[in-house]
C-alpha cells in the first residue's frame with residue numbers, strides 16, 4: 001500500500017503511547033494514536049447526551065462529529081469539530097465510557113475509514129498504536145508489536161500519568177476495560193498474526209523503544 005507502517009497494539013498502561021511516540025521520533029516517522037480517536041468520539045457522544053450504553057443510539061450519531069488527528073509524534077493533537085480535546089479526552093468520564101462506545105461496530109467502521117486515510121496520507125511511514133492495528137487496521141504492516149506489562153506495573157504508570165490517581169482503583173478500571181476490549185465481537189484486542197510480543201515490565205522506556213527500533217531496522 002503506502003510507506004512503512006509500524007503497528008503497536010496492547011492494553012492500556014503497557015507503555016504503548018510513550019513507546020510509539022519515541023519510535024516515531026527516533027525514526028522520523030509520523031504517529032497516530034487511535035485510542036485518542038475512540039476517546040474523541042466518546043467525548044462527543046457524552047456532550048450530546050447520548051446514552052453510551054445504548055448501541056443503537058450511538059450508531060445513529062456516529063457520522064456527525066468531525067474528528068481530526070495530527071500526526072506529529074512530538075506534539076500529537078486531536079480536535080472534534082475544530083475544538084481541541086487533547087486534555088478533555090483523558091478525563092475520568094471519557095475513560096469510563098470509551099470501552100462501551102468502542103464496542104459499537106458502526107463506531108469502529110467510521111474510525112477505521114479515518115485511520116486508513118491518515119495512514120495513506122503518511123507515505124514516509126507511520127507508527128500506529130491501538131488495539132486492532134495489526135489485526136484489522138493494517139494487517140499488512142511489516143512490523144507488528146504486541147506490548148504487555150504486569151497489571152500492577154500498568155496501574156502504577158497510568159496512575160502517575162493521571163497525576164497521582166489511586167493505584168488500586170486505576171488497576172480495577174484498567175482490568176475492566178481490558179475485559180470489554182478483549183471480549184467484544186468486532187476487532188477485539190488480540191495479538192495479531194506475525195506480531196512480536198514484548199513484556200515491558202522489566203525494561204525502561206528507552207530500552208523498549210530500542211527493541212522496537214531494532215525490529216523496524218531489521219525489515220528495512
Ligand code: C5P
Pocket residue numbers: 012034035036038039098099100102129130131132133177181
Ligand atoms: O489507548 P487508550 O487507552 O487511549 O484507548 C482507549 C479505549 O479505546 C480502549 O480501552 C478501547 O476501548 C478503545 N480502542 C479500541 N481500538 C483501538 C484503540 C482504542 O477499541 N484501536
